[in-house]
Amino acid sequence: MDDVTLHTHLIGQQGSRAALNTPVLVLDLDALDRNIAALATLVARYDIALRPHAKTHKSVDIARRQVAAGAVGSCCAKIGEAEVLADGGIEGLLITSPVTSPAAIARLAALAKRSPGLMAVFDHPGVAAATARALAAEGATLGAVIDIDPGIRRTGVASPEAAVALAAAIAEAPELRYQGVQFYCGAQQHIESFAERRAAIEERTAYLRTVIAALTEAGFAPTIVTGSGTGTHRIDLELGIFTELQAGSYVFMDRQYLDCDLAGDAIAPFETSLAVDTRVVSANHAALVTLDAGFKSLSTDGGKPSVLRGAPAEATFAFMGDEHGALVAPGIGETLRPGDAVSLVVPHCDPTVNLYDFYHLVRADTLVDIWPVSARGRAR
Template sequence: MTDEELHAHLIDRQGSRRDLNTPVLVIELDALTRNIDRMAAFAASKGLKLRPHAKTHKSPEIARRQIAAGAIGACCAKLGEAEVLADGSVTRGLHITSPVVSAPAIARLVALNARTEDLMCVVDNPDNVRALGEAAKGGKPLTVIIDIDPGIRRTGVASPEAAVGLFRAIRAEPALTYGGVQCYCGMQQHIESFADRKASMEDRAAYVRTVIDALTEAGGAPAIVTGGGTGTHRIDPALDLFTELQVGSYVFMDSQYLACDLTGDGQGSPFETSLMVDARVVSANARSMVTLDAGFKAFSTDAEQPVVLFGASPGAKYVFMGDEHGALIVPEGEPPALAEVVTLAAPHCDPTVNLYDTYHVVQGDTLRALWPVAARGRSR
């Protein structure tokens, strides 16, 4: 049965969260709204534009709420995500942050450009520039952004000279429009110490300026410098580098970001945990331990074990027990009883979201809406 078939009748029924079939992906609506509003207000206070990353939530509904709060559009890691957002009425300000290189994908990109406004995509190779220019001939001009490698060696040009060469290749294609540069410092986002993260970002910003200076000298001063992230959002404005922020995980605040000192002022995270997984006790035959119905299929496994939020005594810890199950170790106090619900935080929100078809949107203990994870699996 689909989530709609299982749970639509529970919407707006007081206490209905307790009756959801578990494991289930849950959004706390009020916390999500506060997170969206806080980041929008922060960016506005710093004179920066906000183009949040939809790879985190994969949801046109959430993207529309971010835009309503002041965002200029949305970033998408893959072309398929951008197509889903466009299908969901998010048709302005989309930016694809990974290269689009195959002939079939380029054809889809040109088609997407024709039905949206202000679409952008990244490039880091002259051959890709030429392919994009050829495909866009005779149609709507396509805006391209030079991707700068901040040291990860994943994507992006590797030197100022390579950036200038790419800029000249773009200028040689009449159907392409040069928009600026992208530099996403992914390695810096999860440095736990604020001071260490700040020092690392300052180092990377100094390098990016050498690329921008070379482009400017060649006649390619970038109008857009897009990058930044949730982990560095308090640092990015002072770098005097970015024109817009690609923040993503702030909407949900997974365990990886909560482990970081985001502000450096001792005040804790300015954002709340709004994404969680409700699981249920399905076996309670061992002392100080019960078994939950959520295992590897319910959480991403590239980070720490899920953290227990509610439903168990302090000190309770979750441990994976296989595809379908997890152990809840309760060293003190009584473990939750059979069929009781335990709420856990997502250890890494992006891949955890990709495991589910639907967000179950709640206020307190009441289900309010079902939002599809519409871009789930759209990684091509």
């Protein structure tokens, strides 16, 4: 039985959060909107655009709220996400990972024909040429952004010279519109110390400036310089090289980002809006209770979840298998009982969201709506 069938009758009933079947993905609507407004206001102060990353939420509903607050579009990690958002009416999409297989390139060309302002990144001249041929067959054009390797060797051109050569190849294809560059420093986003994170980003930004200088000298000055993230947004705004930011996790604030000093003042600039609500299923030991959420309900790449409410904040979570997790704390098994609700802050929001079909929107303790995780599983 899906979540809509299970829970629609609870919408609008005061206190209905407590009646949700668990584990369940819960989103505080007011906190979400405050987070969206906070970053929109901040980037406007710097006169920089915001194209938030939808790989975090995979939601047409959330993307619409971001655009309504001033975002120029959305970023998508994969073409499948972009197809879903385009079908939902979101324009100004940027696909931030290279699209390389013949089947995916054909889909990209078809999407370009019906998605206004669509852009995609490239890091190889051969892929740019193949994409141009597919676009010609469709009678479409596409914005082209050069992906620059920030040093992690995942994707992106590896030198200023390679960036210039790729820009020249793009310029030769009338179906491609050269837009600029992408530079996403993923390895630096979760450095917990603000000072250490800033130093690391300053060093990487110095390299980015050399790439932009080489492109400009060759006649390919970028109109768009896109990148950044929740972890470095304050630093990147102050350094002033980006024309737009791609931050995504700010809408939710997971455990990884809560552990970081994002603004240099030890005050979190965004609220925790996302939680996985669970229930105690066993409490037969004084220092341990078992919850109904395990590997299938929480991502494991970002460490362990922490308690948001319903249990002592100092309780330590331990995975107990596919379906279960434990909370360990002195006396916890003497205060919590089977059926008691516990809300958890997720370790890493992006892959956790991808485990669920629906968001359950709440205000205070009342369920107010149910939204699909529109692009769940769209990994290709």
